[in-house]
Amino acid sequence: MFFHGTSKVNDKGHLEIGGVDTVKLAEQYGTPLYVYDVSLIRERARGFKKAFDDSGVKAQVAYASKAFSTIAMVQLAEDEGLSLDVVSGGELYTAIAAEFPAERIHFHGNNKSKEELEMALQHEIGCIVVDNFYELELIQSICETINKTMKVLLRVTPGVEAHTHDYITTGQEDSKFGFNLQNGQAEKALLQALEFNRIELLGLHCHIGSQIFETTGFIVAAQKIFDKLNEWKNTFAFESKVLNLGGGFGIRYTNDDHPLQAAQYVSEIIAEVQKQVEKYEMQMPEIWIEPGRSLVGDAGTTLYKIGSRKEIPNIRKYVAIDGGMSDNIRPALYQAKYEAVIANKVLAETEETVSIAGKCCESGDMLIWDIPLPKSNSGDLLAVFCTGAYGYAMANNYNRIPRPPVVFIENGEAKLVVRRETYEDLIQMDLSIKAKINN
Numbered sequence: 001m002f003f004h005g006t007s008k009v010n011d012k013g014h015l016e017i018g019g020v021d022t023v024k025l026a027e028q029y030g031t032p033l034y035v036y037d038v039s040l041i042r043e044r045a046r047g048f049k050k051a052f053d054d055s056g057v058k059a060q061v062a063y064a065s066k067a068f069s070t071i072a073m074v075q076l077a078e079d080e081g082l083s084l085d086v087v088s089g090g091e092l093y094t095a096i097a098a099e100f101p102a103e104r105i106h107f108h109g110n111n112k113s114k115e116e117l118e119m120a121l122q123h124e125i126g127c128i129v130v131d132n133f134y135e136l137e138l139i140q141s142i143c144e145t146i147n148k149t150m151k152v153l154l155r156v157t158p159g160v161e162a163h164t165h166d167y168i169t170t171g172q173e174d175s176k177f178g179f180n181l182q183n184g185q186a187e188k189a190l191l192q193a194l195e196f197n198r199i200e201l202l203g204l205h206c207h208i209g210s211q212i213f214e215t216t217g218f219i220v221a222a223q224k225i226f227d228k229l230n231e232w233k234n235t236f237a238f239e240s241k242v243l244n245l246g247g248g249f250g251i252r253y254t255n256d257d258h259p260l261q262a263a264q265y266v267s268e269i270i271a272e273v274q275k276q277v278e279k280y281e282m283q284m285p286e287i288w289i290e291p292g293r294s295l296v297g298d299a300g301t302t303l304y305k306i307g308s309r310k311e312i313p314n315i316r317k318y319v320a321i322d323g324g325m326s327d328n329i330r331p332a333l334y335q336a337k338y339e340a341v342i343a344n345k346v347l348a349e350t351e352e353t354v355s356i357a358g359k360c361c362e363s364g365d366m367l368i369w370d371i372p373l374p375k376s377n378s379g380d381l382l383a384v385f386c387t388g389a390y391g392y393a394m395a396n397n398y399n400r401i402p403r404p405p406v407v408f409i410e411n412g413e414a415k416l417v418v419r420r421e422t423y424e425d426l427i428q429m430d431l432s433i434k435a436k437i438n439n
């Protein structure tokens with residue numbers, strides 16, 4: 001059985017999460033419904049934190065909130081002592097609204113606007129991860145105007161790209177993000193940042209990919225960065241106080257995925273950094289990492305109600321659910337794979353192979369192709385696992401489908417943390433062109 005965290009089958013044969021029957025959850029909150037196993041999020045966060053604590057290396061574990069940004073989640077990240085990455089004014093606004101400590105907020109993005117940067121400065125966030133020369137100048141100039149300084153990291157592209165099971169080194173890095181480490185751009189940015197009196201350069205950042213299952217990519221990226229840092233130490237007497245190696249730690253969406261434990265990613269990264277530091281006789285930098293998916297992904301489950309069915313003899317059985325690409329666009333966007341069970345009869349015998357269709361008007365709106373399941377009927381409950389990252393975060397109103405609510409479960413208690421969108425919510429921003437009707 002494909003379970004994560006506190007998920008199990010109860011004596012009624014129903015899927016239970018955090019001690020709460022999912023059939024009850026569906027009755028109480030309706031479907032589709034995002035359900036989060038809070039204790040699993042805590043366990044994941046503590047896994048990363050403990051690995052650094054055990055090593056004695058100074059570190060920050062920053063939750064990449066783009067994976068799932070809501071007030072409750074930001075509060076949970078604070079509760080676990082994490083730092084927080086934001087990539088937009090909206091995510092920053094959410095963090096501030098959740099009263100997350102500003103000094104632990106890091107701001108990312110390849111095109112931060114002047115307004116967004118001003119907002120970050122006004123709230124005195126901990127650090128801006130600078131992506132390009134335009135931004136560097138903008139920060140300097142805003143800081144001059146309001147008489148402040150800002151801590152920054154420079155985002156570099158080390159010429160390493162990690163994918164699930166392999167990594168590639170690319171001499172010429174073709175990416176919209178960051179300063180190229182090899183072609184002189186990063187060095188130019190370094191000199192610019194050192195010269196700008198309003199900018200306090202803490203160090204370097206890189207992010208090499210996502211859903212990564214091995215440590216080699218991180219290690220090669222660190223090696224390339226240290227080779228450059230050694231040049232910069234010798235030439236400019238610059239030493240990086242912080243080295244941020246990004247996120248991308250993989251999770252188990254299906255049985256084909258074999259992620260490492262947080263402790264293994266972290267200990268191998270630390271070992272490599274220590275090796276490089278010794279080799280080049282440098283100060284040990286603080287190590288920052290930015291897990292997103294690996295903190296919240298497998299803690300999330302989406303509950304759907306099964307509706308219609310279409311059987312094409314000898315070809316395929318389609319089973320349709322009451323959500324789809326509006327609440328989980330990843331299958332359509334990335335051919336992402338998921339596991340699922342019939343939550344109200346988890347242990348029933350597997351009888352047929354079906355494909356799970358969403359309800360949006362797109363042939364590509366398929367959640368799962370060819371999954372073996374027990375025979376299901378209209379009204380049965382489908383639970384899709386591992387939807388906690390980039391599910392709600394990427395939810396949309398295509399076909400004017402209201403976005404589902406989010407429920408946090410912990411110790412047998414359910415708490416609504418995002419309410420269901422209503423039809424009124426959907427038209428709230430619409431303005432009429434007929435004078436008579438409102439507005």
Ligand SMILES: *Cc1c(COP(=O)(O)O)cnc(C)c1O
Nearest residue numbers: 064207210247248290291292293
């Ligand atoms: C998206 C992103 C992350 C998080 O990636 P995950 O795959 O969710 O761990 C971390 N850092 C940066 C800069 C990112 O853009």
